[in-house]
Amino acid sequence: MSHSHSHPHAEPQGPQPLPGVNAIITVGSGKGGVGKTTLSVNLAVALARMGHKVGLLDADVYGPNVPLMLGTQEAPQVIGENRILPAERYGLRVISVGLLNPGDKPLVWRGPMLHSIIRQFISQVEWGALDYLIVDLPPGTGDVAISLIQTVPVTGAIVVTTPSDVSLQDARKAIEMFKQVKVDILGLVENMSFFVCPHCNHEIDIFSKGGGEHTARQFSLPFLGRIELDPDIRKGGDSGHPIVLEGESNPHAKSIFAFAREVEKRVKEIREADGGSVVEIS
Numbered sequence: 716m717s718h719s720h721s722h723p724h725a726e727p728q729g730p731q732p733l734p735g736v737n738a739i740i741t742v743g744s745g746k747g748g749v750g751k752t753t754l755s756v757n758l759a760v761a762l763a764r765m766g767h768k769v770g771l772l773d774a775d776v777y778g779p780n781v782p783l784m785l786g787t788q789e790a791p792q793v794i795g796e797n798r799i800l801p802a803e804r805y806g807l808r809v810i811s812v813g814l815l816n817p818g819d820k821p822l823v824w825r826g827p828m829l830h831s832i833i834r835q836f837i838s839q840v841e842w843g844a845l846d847y848l849i850v851d852l853p854p855g856t857g858d859v860a861i862s863l864i865q866t867v868p869v870t871g872a873i874v875v876t877t878p879s880d881v882s883l884q885d886a887r888k889a890i891e892m893f894k895q896v897k898v899d900i901l902g903l904v905e906n907m908s909f910f911v912c913p914h915c916n917h918e919i920d921i922f923s924k925g926g927g928e929h930t931a932r933q934f935s936l937p938f939l940g941r942i943e944l945d946p947d948i949r950k951g952g953d954s955g956h957p958i959v960l961e962g963e964s965n966p967h968a969k970s971i972f973a974f975a976r977e978v979e980k981r982v983k984e985i986r987e988a989d990g991g992s993v994v995e996i997s
């Protein structure tokens with residue numbers, strides 16, 4: 716794949732819609748390690764399980780963990796001059812820097828390369844018809860989000876936080892950033908909210924509790940749910956078998972499906988507010 720042969724003057728001005736893609740949803744966090752990739756992957760698989768056509772774009776070019784969490788190493792195919800066929804896994808179409816051949820990826824990303832890879836991942840990939848394209852952003856409020864927003868209209872952003880004060884502080888920065896660039900925020904989701912002791916069945920608030928909901932209220936944003944700290948969620952990620960594959964009735968997957976249903980509802984609201992241009996894919 717070429718990263719640097721595009722001519723700036725040949726690129727269209729402003730974000731261009733992706734034909735056939737109903738909603739583009741970013742998952743971001745401000746702080747790293749809060750479970751952003753875990754939730755992106757599980758959200759994407761859950762939405763697919765709920766009957767939607769879903770794509771997952773791993774925009775974390777520095778630390779692409781999506782392939783590991785999906786248990787795939789399938790390299791995307793290049794077709795023709797410059798079209799990329801996404802990998803397929805658990806009914807998702809997937810693209811990640813982590814799936815590219817070592818020769819195709821640089822060790823260090825310079826700003827322009829970063830911009831160009833995000834552009835390629837959006838416009839040169841054969842995403843086809845999708846109900847949702849989920850974009851897993853790198854932590855922070857940086858360049859990748861801006862590149863994405865300049866490339867394509869983003870339907871809405873999900874901000875992931877834990878209930879801890881440091882995480883909430885960074886979540887606020889992420890919220891401010893999205894507000895500044897005028898991207899609708901779907902809402903806040905609180906990960907690692909609490910822990911149910913397997914011995915006594917009591918809920919233990921590891922990082923304290925309720926901060927996510929409180930922060931959502933402060934910013935007048937919807938609260939999309941709380942996901943418990945659950946060793947089975949972690950194991951699902953490490954083994955490349957996301958917990959939601961166990962189905963909605965599985966106790967370890969339940970809260971993630973509830974979150975996915977909130978996302979579904981919010982996207983519908985935003986699309987209807989946009990003028991009802993909802994694309995139904997059957």
Ligand SMILES: Nc1ncnc2c1ncn2[C@@H]1O[C@H](COP(=O)(O)OP(=O)(O)OP(=O)(O)O)[C@@H](O)[C@H]1O
Pocket residue numbers: 744746747748749750751752753754775778780853854906907942943944945946947948949950952953
């Ligand atoms: N609800 C949860 N319960 C248990 N473990 C979790 C949960 N969410 C995430 N984890 C685990 O926490 C670790 C970090 O998660 P993850 O890689 O998804 O975070 P991240 O925010 O994407 O990190 P980074 O932004 O640094 O890439 C992983 O080992 C993951 O399995």
